[in-house]
Amino acid sequence: MPLTGGPGRGGHAAPGTGAPVRRRGIPDATVARLPVYHRVLTSLAERRVGVVSSDELARASGVTSAKLRKDLSHLGSYGTRGVGYDVEYLVYQIARELGLTQDWPVVIVGVGNLGHALAGYGGFASRGFRVVGLLDADPVRIGEVVVAGGEPVVVRPLADLEALVAECGVTIGVIATPAAAAQPVCDRLVGAGVTSILNFAPAVLVAPPEIGIRKVDLAVELQILAFHEQRKLGPAAVTA
Amino acid sequence: MPLTGGPGRGGHAAPGTGAPVRRRGIPDATVARLPVYHRVLTSLAERRVGVVSSDELARASGVTSAKLRKDLSHLGSYGTRGVGYDVEYLVYQIARELGLTQDWPVVIVGVGNLGHALAGYGGFASRGFRVVGLLDADPVRIGEVVVAGGEPVVVRPLADLEALVAECGVTIGVIATPAAAAQPVCDRLVGAGVTSILNFAPAVLVAPPEIGIRKVDLAVELQILAFHEQRKLGPAAVTA
DNA sequence: TAGATTGTTAATCGATTAACAATC
DNA sequence: TAGATTGTTAATCGATTAACAATC
Structure with missing residues (x-):
């Protein structure tokens, strides 16, 4: 390092x-x-x-x-x-x-396939982001141990969110839930004191203006790729 | 629709x-x-x-x-x-x-957590992208049935790549492998005739200039968020 | 006709590029 | 000193914005 x-x-x-x-x-x-x-x-x-x-x-x-x-x-x-x-x-x-010389404790809410992928993503830990919490609403997922940044992290119930944020001084939350759960989770993160949110759910979130929100749409890049691919193949094929 | x-x-x-x-x-x-x-x-x-x-x-x-x-x-x-x-x-x-009124058959190479998340991502199917193949190098993953865009898709060995691309007329490939496997997979996709590649692996790929490559770094947005968060907290805390 | 809203224009702003003086 | 490469300048380019004429 x-x-x-x-x-x-x-x-x-x-x-x-x-x-x-x-x-x-x-x-x-x-x-x-x-x-x-x-x-x-x-x-x-x-x-x-x-x-x-x-x-x-x-x-x-x-x-x-x-x-x-x-x-x-x-x-x-x-x-x-x-x-x-x-x-x-x-x-x-x-x-x-x-800001990568600072320690950034983050929580990931939603531990499905994407949550697992994010937790295991090497690029997080190597850049100072420390996954201090994995939260899920589904009881069957609670208790699972996921290795995030080389450390074992236990999946905890959503109810633990506020305590965890306060305890670890979390300022950044990552949302990897289904679309329907995203806004309520966002509200709770904001209520708990989180001031920046990274949203992977296919939903547009609303939050107070002082909260920094960035949305990652996994399909946007694919669409831009298709746009250029279409151009390569020749527009004549489309207009037909 | x-x-x-x-x-x-x-x-x-x-x-x-x-x-x-x-x-x-x-x-x-x-x-x-x-x-x-x-x-x-x-x-x-x-x-x-x-x-x-x-x-x-x-x-x-x-x-x-x-x-x-x-x-x-x-x-x-x-x-x-x-x-x-x-x-x-x-x-x-x-x-x-x-180009979303066209049918875009895509293959996803690498069916770990991220590959699963991408296959199950609703935003793909609803926008005309059809997952016609899930490929993995790991024998234990072969044969698993994953639901992608409402259709069951069987995970196939990497050896099937060329045949699949030719058979389904695939022009777009998605790479969701570990970093080390990304370049070889890229080479094979290009060799098989794929002309656009979406890369989720933490690796910089090289390919002929006529190939369209887009890279998605799941940590970049988090870094930009941290940058703004640091500014919010006040730069004095950093310079100290 | 009166009211509403588009599509376009012209002005502003920010980002990119090429060239080169500063300087190691 | 001669060669190399930065940091900055000025010119160009593209994107954003505000305003409004066109027109439903």
Whole structure:
């Protein structure tokens, strides 16, 4: 886990100058790409690569080097001209920017196939997300032990939600229930104090504006793929 | 399934005029939102709503009415001034644009938790995607019967891939294997004639440029959520 | 006709790109 | 110093927004 490695280099910000240090306001488009850079950098670090150029990193991430440098410039000046970027250092800076150097306790509500898949998804634990609770409304699922992020987690009844959120300081909830259960679960999560919700259920959730909600529709990408596939096959076939 | 309803109104394009009919080139940002409109419209149709205004549809979709009208204008003039949009008609036009009026046979490779979740995901079947094959490399999984889109589908060995793709005319493959298996499976799908691949495995796939690949990272959205959550809590807590 | 709502226009905004001066 | 590569600038491109003429 190389995320904890410190700077190891000096003076990259403007510490005491009265100048406007910018900060805040990283473009959304950049934020959406940071996880990609982070993943690529992590895999480079695992392969003991010490330094990358913007050109190499961009190619591996599927973007242009101009875009990559522009993106990174929003975080600060973390590269070395004529040399490139120190992999460990950059992976740490991106992780810090994304908030991955913090511990994020999450609960997953709904432990069907998707809930199991999410709990077992390696990408969660490796990025600082810790599954502290698996909750389900179905009595037959209660008590099952699921390995999430290398740790055994027992499936608990939905009734435990409020206590669990309070006890572990949970701020992020993941909904993986059937559509009908999603809104009530959302309401209870919000009531319990959760402030960000990731929704995998095929339902549009309503919550107070201060709650951050993101919806993942597993079929959207498939539809976009079909759209492009149709274009490839030629539109004439469709208009017929 | 109201997708098959025809126009029921006349003359919405420019049939025989020599004028440039535009066509092609719907902005990517618009294409990405069409599935959202489609889903909302489908649910309106189920509730027997006949007509919606851009204002209502926009609100239900989480966009502004100006953006919605702009988006729809790229497809054609399918509304009625002073009235709104005929729900059935518009849902059909969007479905046609996305290619959802065609039958899309898909194979899912990897029938673990995620493969099961995808196979059972209602959003696939209702949008014209038909799971014609579930394939797995693990012998113990072979023979299991999974219900996908209301139809029973038997899990078959990976060896059947090429025959299945040829037999059913499969053009879209879904990869839900562990990371290590993803690239070999991708290669075989491409070799078998598949031209679009949806990748849920935590691996970056390489394929010829004419192959359409989209990657779904189940953790990316969680990271973006954490980013905003961190901002909410105040950046001071981080810089400390 | 009066009221409502679309489809389009023009202005604004944000993101991408190419080029290059700064600098290791 | 010469070569390499960043960080930034300015130009371009695409997307969003607000307003309104067209029209049902």
